[in-house]
Amino acid sequence: MLKTNREDLPMLLVQGQVRHSKGAQAYRHTIDGEPFTLPATGGITLNAKIGDRCVGWAADHLEPGVTARNENDDYNAALQGLSCIGNTAIVMSGDAKGARGFVTGKHGGCEHLLCYFDQETMEKMTIGDKIDVRSQGQGMKLIDYPDILLRNMSPELLEKMNIEEKDGKLKVGVAKIVPACIMGSGLGASTSYYGDYDITLHDKKITEEYGLQNLRFGDIVAITDADTRFGRNFMTGAMTIGVVVHSDCILAGHGPGVTTLMTCKTPLIEAFIDENANLHDYFVR
Known part of the structure; x- marks a missing residue:
């Protein structure tokens, strides 16, 4: 097992809310100049999750699972910066309150945090539900490989x-x-x-x-x-x-x-x- 400084890593609670889907601008253009309007970032994507293909969807920058963001920019910076892939995510409001998933990605530009929850949980969730993340990992070091x-x-x-x-x-x-x-x-x-x-x-x-x-x-x-x-x-x-x-x-x-x-x-x-x-x-x- 790789030696790390895990015992030195704090676990901080950060929070976001399920972000509403954002449609594409009136038109965007392909590399050949063709205009298009397609589903884009945000929301709860009920039929795309980790393990599924990410190529060939009728979409642009589609985010699998559940998208979270904190509408306070300073707090969102903490949510984005401190959360790590694999951290536990917990639904804290709504019909799915108490359900657990985990962080699967960070999407720059829109500054979204992406989370996995099982299908039953996603069916109960809605826009605005609060999600707590038990953030831990930034600052982790490989003791025997300081250059990595x-x-x-x-x-x-x-x-x-x-x-x-x-x-x-x-x-x-x-x-x-x-x-x-x-x-x-x-x-x-x-x-x-x-x-x-x-x-x-x-x-x-x-x-x-x-x-x-x-x-x-x-x-x-x-x-x-x-x-x-x-x-x-x-x-x-x-x-x-x-x-x-x-x-x-x-x-x-x-x-x-x-x-x-x-x-x-x-x-x-x-x-x-x-x-x-x-x-x-x-x-x-």
């Missing part, structure tokens, strides 16, 4: 991931490997503690070469030559491990979003394919 930094990683998720130690490196099981050359929106952001950045799937040759047309919500992926320690940057030899949080997109420069979990500037992380590297397999099955 963790971001948005809960202790529970780290324990469940398929990680092997060998020759001073970490070998991490991932569902897909993504080349940095197709990373788009979110590149250049000043921090990776919030939000995500997008895998663009408009180049069909690369998409098919890496099997990215089969990406799923909740997939753990490796992005090669990606340094996301203190922002998001291209760096030869770097590696980022992240989780797919929202669907593909029609807009230029956009696609399935990835929230950072683990990153290193030097080649201390190696990825291998594990078909079960998905949040659904870790937490639901």
